[in-house]
Amino acid sequence: MNEAGNRNPGFSLSIEAEDGPARLTTWTTPHGVIQTPAFVAVGTRATVKTVSSEQLAETGTQVIFNNTYHLYLRPGSETVASQGGLHRFMNWDRPIMTDSGGFQVFSLGAGIEHGVGKVANIFPGEEAPRGERRGKPGESMVKVTEDGVHFRSHIDGSQHFFTPELSIRVQRELGADMILAFDECTSPLHDEAYTRGSMERTHRWAERSLKAFRESEALHGYPQALYGIVQGGAFGSLRKESARVIGRMDFDGIAIGGNLGRTHADMHDVIDWTVAELPRDKPRHLLGIGDVPGVIEGVARGCDTFDCVAPTRNARNGGALRRFDDDGTRLRNFRINLRSERFARDSRPIDAECDCLTCANYSRSYLRHLLKTGEQLGQQLATIHNLRFMTRLFADMRASLEAGTFQQLRQEWLGT
């Protein structure tokens, strides 16, 4: 453990097995142990959409991710603090991560200006909830300065100013186990010069985040761990530099954020450049990746944890995760569309080999009916299945790392 270990006796990383950069670890937190590699289910507004904390625990989910930006606006971090923090607020006693607000700022700013998200085709994704507004392409709601970020709320247009110091204070109030330094994300359309300037500012914000973290107290009687964020876009020299700079700072963990390029191959390069420069003894989180090839390759390349809305968002749109189609062929996107006419009278579960509540009890025919008629239960049951799919995939990856068969698993899932 680095110096942070002394400040945070509740946290410790134990590496149990390795296969090249890939590793099996035990990451101990004040709310229990996370066996990694692990998927981190996204619960933006202190709820993993459509499921209760009890249902979430039943899927085997070890850790969840809440969004600071959304909770800062509603219900407000002071309200969450008044309820004893996120764990008590949402009745989830396992580990929680929060982000810094940086990515949402990017989404409102450059993401909108450039018409892109983390990867070009996943923004803006879901419709804005009723009564909320979204910026139009070209209409930035954000202004970045050295001191911080001015932005307008996507809910009511109100003006806000986020700084590293405010992000840390808000995350102290929210009370997650793992929190993130404040950063600026860049888009694939930003050139190297802009990306470098932004990265260097993110490094200065990392120092300010660390200072604010050291000078503040955890609110809920247990310590929090602070992760630094590596930026640098898809530029090799920048990613390596950022990994060295952030890796040397006194963070408890490292997150890889921002623009990971336009293709999986780009992303693999970004991860490889970054991980090669990172210290071995800190947990590594890959931000915003949750597709099957992405997480398997991320594990292969040395990432420990992964958060992404895709499994749960896909579920709400009727996309149920599976490895093979019924004829035994591998599904290109690792999912079937439950809204399809072909399932109208299909009495089989999504996956006969899945042990989730949905597959044990409900047919594709029923799920299709619920999803086609807009019944919430369809989204809830599909979400339960997809979360269980992810926890089982990660459990299989952990077992293969323990058994020394990870490369075989990788080959079986992804082919040549």
Add this chain to the structure above:
Amino acid sequence: MNEAGNRNPGFSLSIEAEDGPARLTTWTTPHGVIQTPAFVAVGTRATVKTVSSEQLAETGTQVIFNNTYHLYLRPGSETVASQGGLHRFMNWDRPIMTDSGGFQVFSLGAGIEHGVGKVANIFPGEEAPRGERRGKPGESMVKVTEDGVHFRSHIDGSQHFFTPELSIRVQRELGADMILAFDECTSPLHDEAYTRGSMERTHRWAERSLKAFRESEALHGYPQALYGIVQGGAFGSLRKESARVIGRMDFDGIAIGGNLGRTHADMHDVIDWTVAELPRDKPRHLLGIGDVPGVIEGVARGCDTFDCVAPTRNARNGGALRRFDDDGTRLRNFRINLRSERFARDSRPIDAECDCLTCANYSRSYLRHLLKTGEQLGQQLATIHNLRFMTRLFADMRASLEAGTFQQLRQEWLGT
């Protein structure tokens, strides 16, 4: 048991205690026993909105109500039959009732023309789901003839023709335990002459429903019970006549339907007129009533079962059922509005004395946050509470009937 008992060996009614017209009964069905008085949770499209069948069972719900009209349109009764009927389709192994489609026809027809629902202030209630259409006031989508009802789908405007024979066939395919004869509902704005003509047609349709029921077979290897529906609007002479006519026919149970007047006092009269003429040995269902005073007075006046969307619809709108406010005063509407600002930092459960999953695990502050931000989990958790409230209220009524203290309970809940 009447003659129907011989045809339906799976059904039997046992009256365990009485207090005036009020009664404690055991109504045995092929999917288990219903202890009455009982609340019947409404699951319009083969789902009690927002909750799984597992969650529903945990609330103590004994029996649910599905809507034939909605299921006939989507996914179609033949699709449900192909899946083994409603019980297997929705994974609910306790009793199910279906209605005949008559009330929905009323909602599309006279309900829209007259701008009224069952009681004037509860129509059209909820917003139409996305992609569906609702008629405008004055724009009828229905034409009633002696043979049946022509109507247009609220989903796509397609033409349909419902008859007593079709209603029975569809309900045979759906496979509920208790099914209803096809009827026409009238509105409070219909005069006595129209209401009489409609009632007499409903009686002719009752005979046709019985004939179609006798000539058809249950599809799923167990018998179904057919309930006749008493109509007659809020006119005493018509209600008495209808109760005598329907009560003498060879139905397994009796439902009280249609316009029950404009006030609770009107409804009490309608129930009293009807129940006085009904046979003692058949179960009695009051259609569409689920408010606290309505069900207590309905029990007092001899009704056994009650279905209504109100407890679940109110939940989705943030109305959580409680008897008393926090200061000990009785709540006029027996509910609190969880969306209220006063609950923003209220860490108490909805009701500290409630044993539901929601009250055991979640605060008002969290529920308000979920409901204000439009998160489905808020509606799910409020629904669980309201269903549990109803099952506990009915359990208390049953216990008081057994103990001979029902009048005391009625007095305590409703005052003078």
